[in-house]
Amino acid sequence: MPISERLSRLGSGVFARNDQRKAAYGRRAADPGAALPPLLDLSLGSTDLQPPAVAIEAISAHLARPESAAYCLHAATAPFRRAVAGWARRRFGVEVDADREVLLLVGSQEGTAHLPLAVLNPGDAALLLDPYYPSHMGGLHLASARPVLLPLDAASGWRPDFERLPAVQWDSLKLMVLGFPHNPTATTGEQAWLDAAVEKALAHGIVLAHDNPYVDLALEGEAPALLRNPAWRECGIEFFSLSKSWCLGGYRLAFAIGAEWLITALRQLKGVVDFNQSLALQAGAIAALERAPEWPERLRAEYRRRRDAMATALEAAGWPVRHPSMALYLWLSLPPQARDLASEDFCGALLEGTGVALTPGNGFGPGGEGWVRLALVHPQADLEAGAERIGRWLARR
Ligand SMILES: Cc1ncc(COP(=O)(O)O)c(C=O)c1O
Numbered sequence: 001m002p003i004s005e006r007l008s009r010l011g012s013g014v015f016a017r018n019d020q021r022k023a024a025y026g027r028r029a030a031d032p033g034a035a036l037p038p039l040l041d042l043s044l045g046s047t048d049l050q051p052p053a054v055a056i057e058a059i060s061a062h063l064a065r066p067e068s069a070a071y072c073l074h075a076a077t078a079p080f081r082r083a084v085a086g087w088a089r090r091r092f093g094v095e096v097d098a099d100r101e102v103l104l105l106v107g108s109q110e111g112t113a114h115l116p117l118a119v120l121n122p123g124d125a126a127l128l129l130d131p132y133y134p135s136h137m138g139g140l141h142l143a144s145a146r147p148v149l150l151p152l153d154a155a156s157g158w159r160p161d162f163e164r165l166p167a168v169q170w171d172s173l174k175l176m177v178l179g180f181p182h183n184p185t186a187t188t189g190e191q192a193w194l195d196a197a198v199e200k201a202l203a204h205g206i207v208l209a210h211d212n213p214y215v216d217l218a219l220e221g222e223a224p225a226l227l228r229n230p231a232w233r234e235c236g237i238e239f240f241s242l243s244k245s246w247c248l249g250g251y252r253l254a255f256a257i258g259a260e261w262l263i264t265a266l267r268q269l270k271g272v273v274d275f276n277q278s279l280a281l282q283a284g285a286i287a288a289l290e291r292a293p294e295w296p297e298r299l300r301a302e303y304r305r306r307r308d309a310m311a312t313a314l315e316a317a318g319w320p321v322r323h324p325s326m327a328l329y330l331w332l333s334l335p336p337q338a339r340d341l342a343s344e345d346f347c348g349a350l351l352e353g354t355g356v357a358l359t360p361g362n363g364f365g366p367g368g369e370g371w372v373r374l375a376l377v378h379p380q381a382d383l384e385a386g387a388e389r390i391g392r393w394l395a396r397r
Pocket residue numbers: 045106107108109110133179183211213240241242243249252253254
């Protein structure tokens with residue numbers, strides 16, 4: 001069957017191959033005769049931590065209501081949008097127009113992937129950082145846009161150096177997609193970095209999209225936010241999510257706050273694609289935003305413990321760790337015992353030797369080669385047991 005050129009450009013190969021290897025290992029480990037350690041999957045940012053009870057109770061209470069089973073048109077999302085405006089006021093001290101500047105999303109991934117279709121023409125240039133979150137690149141391919149990569153490097157603490165691009169290249173850009181705290185480098189970043197991007201966006205007429213699902217998960221300091229720079233009303237759109245701060249990833253609840261013209265454009269595009277999220281799920285999101293503001297702080301405390309324990313355990317196992325400043329991930333350069341391997345081969349060999357699955361860094365762009373991502377999404381004891389397995393394997397190499 002023919003498929004479109006844009007689909008063939010998506011290139012999800014690294015993650016698909018990693019998933020196949022995990023599935024094959026899992027099948028073999030399930031056979032008691034194989035005597036293999038069980039699969040410990042640290043390759044996905046899908047947490048074991050639970051959402052607040054008030055959110056789940058609100059969803060349950062709304063499930064039986066007839067309107068929850070109906071299509072939800074934009075007008076019906078008003079209570080959610082007002083809850084978001086209240087959150088923005090409390091969180092950032094920013095007054096947001098709930099009707100014109102807020103949009104419900106079916107996950108922030110959905111929003112960032114659709115935005116390029118709403119603001120770019122085929123062939124338009126758009127800037128991504130390298131390494132990047134894969135769906136940011138996917139969104140550009142779906143829109144037949146031309147990606148321009150700005151490499152980040154460890155030596156500068158993953159700070160984007162916007163002056164690396166000449167003015168003529170800035171003039172050619174229509175969109176830039178950034179995200180701090182940054183996945184996969186696990187770097188919180190600084191407000192000044194985002195403010196520098198805003199200046200470029202204003203000077204060169206570029207839309208600035210800031211993907212901020214980890215805004216509440218900075219472990220050191222405060223996360224940057226586009227909403228803290230008043231220019232968001234002119235040229236920016238910021239994406240927030242209930243997935244990470246309230247552990248509701250499977251429920252697909254997120255929102256964008258942005259310049260009215262960008263919210264209008266994305267809403268028009270989504271009008272073709274979906275009917276918003278069910279009212280029952282929106283009730284859960286409203287409860288989380290309004291009645292569980294303390295949840296992210298609890299998560300931070302737990303992720304801090306996990307990060308510190310895992311860093312200590314891996315270092316004891318002979319794998320040096322750069323301490324990340326945000327929750328959820330460790331971004332590790334390949335250990336000295338395995339520097340001869342490519343990221344993907346290393347992850348394959350580690351899985352075979354230990355049952356621990358990590359994400360190969362090259363799946364996040366060329367800048368991720370030589371790195372792997374480890375997600376802190378299991379209890380501390382399991383993480384430490386995984387580090388021990390890794391240590392024994394590294395010692396044998
Ligand atoms: C940078 C980034 N954006 C978006 C997402 C997905 O968020 P959501 O569940 O809101 O779609 C993730 C998830 O890992 C992410 O790391």
